[in-house]
Amino acid sequence: MMDFTLKEYRLLLKTLRARGYAGLTFAEYVKGERPERYVILRHDVDLLPANSLAVARLEKEEGMKASYYFRAVPESWDEDIIKKIAALGHEVGYHYESLTTCKGDMADAYRDFAANLTRLRALAPVETICMHGSPRSPWDSRDIWKSHSYRDLGILGEPYFDIDFADVLYLTDTGRRWDGFKVSMRDRIPAHQDRWCAQGLVYHSTGDIIAALQASTIPQHLMLTTHPQRWADKPLPWLKELVLQNAKNVVKREILRFAQDDKRDAQDDKRDAQNDKRGAQNDKDKV
Numbered sequence: 001m002m003d004f005t006l007k008e009y010r011l012l013l014k015t016l017r018a019r020g021y022a023g024l025t026f027a028e029y030v031k032g033e034r035p036e037r038y039v040i041l042r043h044d045v046d047l048l049p050a051n052s053l054a055v056a057r058l059e060k061e062e063g064m065k066a067s068y069y070f071r072a073v074p075e076s077w078d079e080d081i082i083k084k085i086a087a088l089g090h091e092v093g094y095h096y097e098s099l100t101t102c103k104g105d106m107a108d109a110y111r112d113f114a115a116n117l118t119r120l121r122a123l124a125p126v127e128t129i130c131m132h133g134s135p136r137s138p139w140d141s142r143d144i145w146k147s148h149s150y151r152d153l154g155i156l157g158e159p160y161f162d163i164d165f166a167d168v169l170y171l172t173d174t175g176r177r178w179d180g181f182k183v184s185m186r187d188r189i190p191a192h193q194d195r196w197c198a199q200g201l202v203y204h205s206t207g208d209i210i211a212a213l214q215a216s217t218i219p220q221h222l223m224l225t226t227h228p229q230r231w232a233d234k235p236l237p238w239l240k241e242l243v244l245q246n247a248k249n250v251v252k253r254e255i256l257r258f259a260q261d262d263k264r265d266a267q268d269d270k271r272d273a274q275n276d277k278r279g280a281q282n283d284k285d286k287v
């Protein structure tokens with residue numbers, strides 16, 4: 001079966017539910033909710049927010065809540081979609097990158113963070129945040145919290161600081177695979193990854209996770225991070241089309257415009273899309 005489709009995601013949710021996993025938002029976790037088995041479903045809305053809305057609706061149908069983190073950039077920030085996802089009962093959070101946006105200036109970055117948080121709170125309640133980690137950026141926006149406290153702004157948690165990873169297994173689809181921690185610069189938990197590897201808690205495909213759930217060989221407490229732009233039933237979503245057809249001048253111009261807006265992020269997205277393309281090719285080969 002082709003991976004990273006809505007169909008496969010639905011199967012993952014159905015399996016989680018069948019195995020007794022409650023879907024928690026990150027805010028619920030931070031506030032102390034601890035069912036026996038739970039999965040914190042986190043979504044980083046890096047781009048293509050319409051894909052996130054499709055995932056949010058699917059989760060609603062499957063009776064699972066999740067946390068959606070939006071960036072304060074046009075390719076993520078869609079006010080209509082932000083409100084719709086909140087109205088479905090999901091959590092909305094801020095996917096901040098202020099230190100990158102402000103080129104390392106700490107005071108500017110904190111002001112930028114606070115201003116964007118206020119704008120987001122005009123659309124939905126915001127209790128948690130999560131860093132957007134551009135691998136090509138020399139700055140790590142989590143460094144803002146070396147000299148400021150997000151709690152002063154009424155923020156309850158940041159996954160990298162407020163999850164007990166000794167107790168919660170972290171899996172992310174970074175690189176369009178579930179074992180991308182080998183190549184990811186920032187979306188990983190270095191302090192615990194070696195132990196997880198030693199325990200065999202490493203999964204490549206969504207099907208591998210589903211099989212581990214069915215065999216009860218995966219821990220009872222999970223955080224799963226996905227990038228919904230990657231999950232679509234159409235074999236060639238917009239970004240892949242863009243990369244595959246990049247010989248066409250019009251698309252080249254689009255990439256250049258995109259690159260001028262945010263050169264480093266565009267490179268990351270393009271690299272992701274190439275991974276997606278390779279993944280899609282592998283999927284095709286398996287069929």
Ligand SMILES: [Zn+2]
Binds near residue numbers: 044045046095132133
């Ligand atoms: Zn991100």
